[in-house]
Amino acid sequence: MMKIALAGNPNSGKTTLFNALTGSNQYVGNWPGVTVEKKEGKLKENPKVIVQDLPGVYSLSPYSPEERIARNYLIQEHPDVILNIVDASNLERNLYLSTQLAELGIPMVIALNMMDVIENRNETIDVDALSNNLGIPVIEMSASKNKGTKEAAAAALKAALHQPVNCRVQFDPAIEEAIKKIESMIIEPVFKRWKAIRLLENDEYILERQNLSSEQLNHLEKVQKELEQKFDDEPEGIIADQRYSFIEKNLQNVYKKKKGFHLTISDKIDRIVTNRFLAIPIFMAVMAVVYYLSLNLVGTPATDFVNDVIVGEWLQGGMTSFFESVHASEPVISLVVDGIIGGLGAPFGFLPQMVMMFLCLSFLEDCGYMSRIAFIMDRIFRKLGLSGKSFISFMISTGCGIPGIMAARTIENEKERRMTMIVTTSMPCSAKLPIIAMIAGAISGVSASWQIAWATYMFGIVAIIISALVLRHTRWFAGETAPFIMELPSYHWPKVMNVLRQTWERCLHFIKKAGTILFACCVVTWFLSTYGITSQGLQMVDIQDSLLAKIGSSIAFLFAPLGWGNWQAAAASLSGFVAKEQIVSTMGVLVNVADDTGEVPELWSAIMVMFPNFLAAFSFLVFNLLDAPCLAAVSTLFKEMNSSKWSWMALGWQMFFAWSMALIVYQLGSLLFYGTFGIWTMIAVVILIIYIARMVKPYTDRKTASKNLVEAGA
Structure with a gap:
């Protein structure tokens, strides 16, 4: 072929x-x-x-x-x-x-x-x-x-x-003579001239594969020194200069530009959107519009229709009537209606909002705006020990944390690459979007509030900055940041098919996960929430006595200082380590329990019952936004880190940072809004002071940091 x-x-x-x-x-x-x-x-x-x-x-x-x-x-x-x-x-x-x-x-x-x-x-x-x-x-x-x-x-x-290839850069006669001398040392006829030029430029890859003798290496070094003396530059710089001279010569009378300096439309737009003072506010405003369109103007009506009509009335109501008509057993009805439809229906209900979000992000990426954001953020990220390439990983992570972690592979500096992988999964990925929409809706009381969702997105970026600053001032990540160079494409109107294709690929990823991992998780969650150990053995029991309640109760004490020390919220959070969407599925299973009137409670109000107040609900959201990612992303993290020590350290930091930020939010928020004060409030203040102290601490010297890393065996 x-x-x-x-x-x-x-x-x-x-x-x-x-x-x-x-x-x-x-x-x-x-x-x-x-x-x-x-x-x-x-x-x-x-x-x-x-x-x-x-x-x-x-x-x-x-x-x-x-x-x-x-x-x-x-x-x-x-x-x-x-x-x-x-x-x-x-x-x-x-x-x-x-x-x-x-x-x-x-x-x-x-x-x-x-x-x-x-x-x-x-x-x-x-x-x-x-x-x-x-x-x-x-x-x-x-x-x-x-x-x-x-x-x-x-x-x-x-x-x-x-078509034969007739193009060849004609270098200075002295360089051409040097290339011929080096070509005489190359045995293989394939790519001979190209290999000679690469050897002249000290390409390690070609040097390793040519197996040059000591005499040939000395001859190569002699040829290079002769050129350096003649052109007063290193061979690589000499070759690059010759290439550009060749290009300039061949573009004469070919490329006719307008006389004088004229700003293009892209240049005029960039004078505003990349302005030192306006860039960040404009970015925040753009994302506010994205969240308003996704979670309020367009997404919420569609989500309400899916939740209330398609899932609630048609699927759950229809399947209940069908199973009752064929006299199906109670466990079968409960499994299908409450477990599978209720569990999958919860995250699927937010699919319209996700589609709108993906459309907006794909549009911004394709028109060239997201490249500007990487450029803008480079100014900030360089102070965090990161570069603009790190922000590219973060933006990719808004779709999924797995390719976001993989994207860090393009970062040459090992220190920056590891730090990027540690903090990138704190970005609100598509799997976290249903959680954000669910909790935002529960807090607002009626429907998903785009203001809360937007604030959560911005909080994720701020949390990344805090996390990176704290890590930056440790011996593990100290040192100078590598420069970041990228080309800003001209603004253009996105091609509809490209935007639709990107949106479809992201949605398809979610649908595939829902049809496999989430389906299995819903069945397991239903079983754990429906069955329990009694004196007669394993039987269907009240949800308060279920296996899920026992598991949730055993870890609930860890989250009590965060404001949600009940087994339901703890169990839902625990299920998120399999897949973040499963948090919504678990809550969907838990709230799909009929009340005394036989009616299933409304999703938003039923979820809010799990939390004593809006601060606890927001604390729950903060923890699940920042904690360790799903199992698939964890597996990718271990593979990309290529070090068990660094991987476990990354997971440990992610869990502690998420817990501590949720603690600070709830405890200091409670002090501010309700006047409550206790031992956990003091601990939250101490942690906050430590974070601030680490963030403002002077950078560790690169040589000292390198010495510490060697001594630590990193």
């Missing part, structure tokens, strides 16, 4: 093109040995053609996992053709990667994407002249509008069969 490799810079439109070329004929996995996402698909017009979407990279230099993956795939798998997606609005910098790809000798086509942006700027690119100058076919394209995508694929197929 023919293979087309899609290669390009991040935010160049590569994923949009991949979706356009493959449609639904694609599958997602992970690259062997790493957790960077791997996407493959079959060309819609020709299923015999495999399209491989490589990670977005700026160069083939091995500085990040993505760059190593892209480079290794190209030189080891040797695809039939490279379809290089180039952002026309950032032409000069994007072509830097093109010059490296061309040196591999693999047939290549350049897809000049975002030509609509160029037209809007009243700029022009002479595509034919650019193609002639580079010796590579160049196709105009606007992937977001599905213009030129088929032509790009057709050009790639043609190049794979007939």
Whole structure:
């Protein structure tokens, strides 16, 4: 089968093109040995053609996992053709990667994407002249509008069969002479020139695989020193400068920009949304709108309909009538109606709100705003020992904590990577959204309050900052933060299909979990809440005497200082370690118990009975927002940490931090609103003082921190 490799810079439109070329004929996995996402698909017009979407990279230099993956795939798998997606609005910098790809000798086509942006700027690119100058076919394209995508694929197929590679950067004669000297040491004829250039740049990967003798290594070092003396720079810098000179030369009379300096629409928007003083308030306002749309204006009416009509009247009422008509036994009716439908119905009832939330987040991601948030947050996160890449993990975690943890793989600094994985699961993921909506609705008394939900989301970010600051001032995470560089894509109107596809994938993940893990958990929870040990053995008992009540009562004392020391809330919280949605399912099972009138109590009021006041309910929400993630995420954490010691330390910190923050919220809140004061109030104050002291403590010196880490065996 023919293979087309899609290669390009991040935010160049590569994923949009991949979706356009493959449609639904694609599958997602992970690259062997790493957790960077791997996407493959079959060309819609020709299923015999495999399209491989490589990670977005700026160069083939091995500085990040993505760059190593892209480079290794190209030189080891040797695809039939490279379809290089180039952002026309950032032409000069994007072509830097093109010059490296061309040196591999693999047939290549350049897809000049975002030509609509160029037209809007009243700029022009002479595509034919650019193609002639580079010796590579160049196709105009606007992937977001599905213009030129088929032509790009057709050009790639043609190049794979007939197109020789004529593009080669002509370096300074002295550099060309040095490359020839190094080529003479390379035995394998494949990628010979490319390997010589990489050896000149001291590429460790190529050095290890060439098995050069001591004499050859000395010869290589001599060649490098001669160039350094001539150009007064290191070989890597010399090569980079030569590449940009080559690009600049070939763009003359090809790329015609408007004379003078003109702000683009994106630049004008960024002057506001990335403003030092306005950026954070604007972000908070944007998320407030998202939560208002999701949990109040659109989501709540749909959720009320699902809970009251579909689940309550149609499913539970209908199934009860059906089972009674066929004279089914009481345990069967209870299992299906209260256990399965009641348990699954609770989280499913919040699915409309989740759909709206996913739509909003997908829109913000696709239009380019979320990239700005990473840039904005980098200013804050650098002070926490994190970088903008950490915020990318946090934003991914709003969908699911598992890929959020995996996304930390792209952070080169081990200290930052570990800290990111420890705190990233505190973000309100999609599994926690039903909990937020449920408790917000219970506190408001009528329906889910978007104000409380939004405040909870912001509290999650603040909690991450507090957690990171406290950890930052320990010997384990002290030191300077690595710089973070990313390209901000131009704002554009999102493609409807991309937004819908992302929303569907996130919802499908939730539905699959509900159909498997949550289903099993609902059955187990029903059994534990329905049966108990009596003198006659295991029998159906009142819920107060059930096995679940016994389990919840045994751990309830741990949560009494947090305001919810009853077995129901404790048992629900415990079930969240299997899957966070299970907290809602467990509460759904517990409240689906008919009262003296034979009626099932209304969800919101029934849940609020578990808590003495709104502070206790909010404390419950805070704990389950910040505590250790579900089992699947814990498993991923252990795998990514690659250290049992660090993994257990991470879980221990997550549990203590969640408990302590919930304690502070409830105890100090009770002191403020109700005037209550006791020993736990004093403990909460002490913990708060310790946190503040750790946050304002001067940074530990890097050398001292490194010495401590070595002594600790980290």
